[in-house]
Amino acid sequence: xxxxxxxxxxxxxxxxxxxxxxxxxxxxxxxxxxxxxxxxxxxxxxxxxxxxxxxxxxxxxxxxxxxxxxxxxxxxxxxxxxxxxxxxxxxxxxxxxxxxxxxxxxxxxxxxxxxxxxxxxxxxxxxxxxxxxxxxxxxxxxxxxxxxxxxxxxxxxxxxxxxxxxxxxxxxxxxxxxxxxxxxxxxxxxxxxxxxxxxxxxxxxxxxxxxxxxxxxxxxxxxxxxxxxxxxxxxxxxxxxxxxxxxxxxxxxxxxxxxxxxxxxxxxxxxxxxxxxxxxxxxxxxxxxxxxxxxxxxxxxxxxxxxxxxxxxxxxxxxxxxxxxxxxxxxxxxxxxxxxxxxxxxxxxxxxxxxx
Amino acid sequence: xxxxxxxxxxxxxxxxxxxxxxxxxxxxxxxxxxxxxxxxxxxxxxxxxxxxxxxxxxxxxxxxxxxxxxxxxxxxxxxxxxxxxxxxxxxxxxxxxxxxxxxxxxxxxxxxxxxxxxxxxxxxxxxxxxxxxxxxxxxxxxxxxxxxxxxxxxxxxxxxxxxxxxxxxxxxxxxxxxxxxxxxxxxxxxxxxxxxxxxxxxxxxxxxxxxxxxxxxxxxxxxxxxxxxxxxxxxxxxxxxxxxxxxxxxxxxxxxxxxxxxxxxxxxxxxxxxxxxxxxxxxxxxxxxxxxxxxxxxxxxxxxxxxxxxxxxxxxxxxxxxxxxxxxxxxxxxxxxxxxxxxxxxxxxxxxxxxx
Numbered sequence: 001x002x003x004x005x006x007x008x009x010x011x012x013x014x015x016x017x018x019x020x021x022x023x024x025x026x027x028x029x030x031x032x033x034x035x036x037x038x039x040x041x042x043x044x045x046x047x048x049x050x051x052x053x054x055x056x057x058x059x060x061x062x063x064x065x066x067x068x069x070x071x072x073x074x075x076x077x078x079x080x081x082x083x084x085x086x087x088x089x090x091x092x093x094x095x096x097x098x099x100x101x102x103x104x105x106x107x108x109x110x111x112x113x114x115x116x117x118x119x120x121x122x123x124x125x126x127x128x129x130x131x132x133x134x135x136x137x138x139x140x141x142x143x144x145x146x147x148x149x150x151x152x153x154x155x156x157x158x159x160x161x162x163x164x165x166x167x168x169x170x171x172x173x174x175x176x177x178x179x180x181x182x183x184x185x186x187x188x189x190x191x192x193x194x195x196x197x198x199x200x201x202x203x204x205x206x207x208x209x210x211x212x213x214x215x216x217x218x219x220x221x222x223x224x225x226x227x228x229x230x231x232x233x234x235x236x237x238x239x240x241x242x243x244x245x246x247x248x249x250x251x252x253x254x255x256x257x258x259x260x261x262x263x264x265x266x267x268x269x270x271x272x273x274x275x276x277x278x279x280x281x282x283x284x285x286x287x288x289x290x291x292x293x294x295x296x297x298x299x300x301x302x303x304x305x306x307x308x309x310x311x312x313x314x315x316x317x318x319x320x321x322x323x324x325x326x327x328x329x330x331x332x333x334x335x336x337x338x339x340x341x342x343x344x345x346x347x348x349x350x351x352x353x354x355x356x
Numbered sequence: 357x358x359x360x361x362x363x364x365x366x367x368x369x370x371x372x373x374x375x376x377x378x379x380x381x382x383x384x385x386x387x388x389x390x391x392x393x394x395x396x397x398x399x400x401x402x403x404x405x406x407x408x409x410x411x412x413x414x415x416x417x418x419x420x421x422x423x424x425x426x427x428x429x430x431x432x433x434x435x436x437x438x439x440x441x442x443x444x445x446x447x448x449x450x451x452x453x454x455x456x457x458x459x460x461x462x463x464x465x466x467x468x469x470x471x472x473x474x475x476x477x478x479x480x481x482x483x484x485x486x487x488x489x490x491x492x493x494x495x496x497x498x499x500x501x502x503x504x505x506x507x508x509x510x511x512x513x514x515x516x517x518x519x520x521x522x523x524x525x526x527x528x529x530x531x532x533x534x535x536x537x538x539x540x541x542x543x544x545x546x547x548x549x550x551x552x553x554x555x556x557x558x559x560x561x562x563x564x565x566x567x568x569x570x571x572x573x574x575x576x577x578x579x580x581x582x583x584x585x586x587x588x589x590x591x592x593x594x595x596x597x598x599x600x601x602x603x604x605x606x607x608x609x610x611x612x613x614x615x616x617x618x619x620x621x622x623x624x625x626x627x628x629x630x631x632x633x634x635x636x637x638x639x640x641x642x643x644x645x646x647x648x649x650x651x652x653x654x655x656x657x658x659x660x661x662x663x664x665x666x667x668x669x670x671x672x673x674x675x676x677x678x679x680x681x682x683x684x685x686x687x688x689x690x691x692x693x694x695x696x697x698x699x700x701x702x703x704x705x706x707x708x709x710x711x712x
Binding site for chain 1: 431433434435436438463464465466467468470493506507508509510511512514522524532534536540541557559560565566584585586589590591593594595596597598600601603604605607608609610611614616617632634635636638639640644645648649651652655656659660661662663666667668669670671
């Protein structure tokens, strides 16, 4: 038996939508949420597509999530706005926020929309890419509902793996797409090491006494991931600063809740996001931006490599290659995940579509 | 003889202005440039204050710099604008661009101003801090006129140490201020190691065959600094992505020149910058942002430290402490730098004020 099912995109889309609908999510939000998760799976961001549903089930059952939220634009002035997510999952309000940001950028050159009272929003890059595919530079960042990253010199996690994504449209090339956790590695990398029975390298995760954690199981319990860079000597204070930047733009700007200061009995997680779009056509003559970006991406890929078998790439190259390949041959779904989805379908009374 | 002169701020300011004026810089640009360099020195960003003048002399003598440029706003639509630096140093157009961005953000909530046809603009953080001190979130990023950073998997430098800065205003606390090169370390750190006779640690700089460079002298010749994170295993592809982001926002958005593609006989360096301001008061009720940022910064500093002698800080803490201390006891200027400034004064026929 192969370890993966290969699920056609349309089946994956139908399966995700069916579960969300069975949970009671309104149809328009269901579509936006499904699209965000399917896009992540197509791009190869496997931890942030279908694989999120078991976590979403946990969040849903926490009693702190509104499955059919009232998503509202509560402020809208000039080039900025504030969206209230109504206590639901983050994909629908983040999609709406990015679309509002690009609408503002279309006429004003830039738009920024903050989202409060939200939750996990899937992959940050999905929204940045959405803007880039419409001709805009897109920026997407979010806080998280839990902590996993330790400040430089500290020994307690205070920040999430706060993602930051940036995308920009070229003409010949698919969009540049940087989608990163502000930690050295995302939690998913530690989980992969655990499943593969591998030790963690220096620099990824700390122990409680400030040395390097090599055991992935303990790493997942302690949640002491380093910010991008690792220790102070290797620039970890910069990753720490970027994580705080993400938190300021997401939590503080929107009026969200900073995890270490959230009341334990708060009835919502109140996660915040921030979506920004820039319109290159208001800075330069039509096409100048896209042409110059093409030239730059081409030049970067042509950098002589250390190892000819590992050519230089630009951010987004692996994701776009995944999308082309997976659009043809389907999304590889580990059988263990398919099993978990079957369980979700049974408890939600939704049809199971992924196959055996 | 002590290795440092301690120069009062007013003397430092007068000295820098005197040299720039002697070079022929117009009075208003002279004031803005001086202020940017003095602020960097006050904050302790020693490589980007007075110490820049010998480099600026080299740039000036390259024949590719306009010392009295015509700085113009060439586009101004809605919340964005494009400034042409006229081929001069970057401090004056960047200051003007950030002030224009904050003016736009005051009414529209956000403003973004790109600068083209510019040059070295000093410390990125100076402009972000300028916005934060006026109540705005400030973002400042720039390309550079030369390359020093190698893309992940590559063996040739293709990017500058492209700086990125982010500042945000609190109420009780001085502004949060992240000011970072997108490389693991800035060039200045390698120079410091050379002067101190120290070897470089793994992760900072590569050799031409893709291993770690430990010799600072060779490192300064080869200019193969790693992007933030170091190698691929430790997230260096994220730092590479951030460096490209800085280049897209600075070079591609403004219509600047990407160093590897710049014609060797180009008559200007055409460096670009991007300055963005966000107005928290249009997202939240007055004071909500500043109060929540205070609470977050306080909570982060209260993180239990690994070593009680090294408490957890937030970005900007060391800089604000430097500013307070240096405002009182003067700027420490290495005698070797003072000697170089004396040489500049003699060749420019400017008075030398720093003392012996």
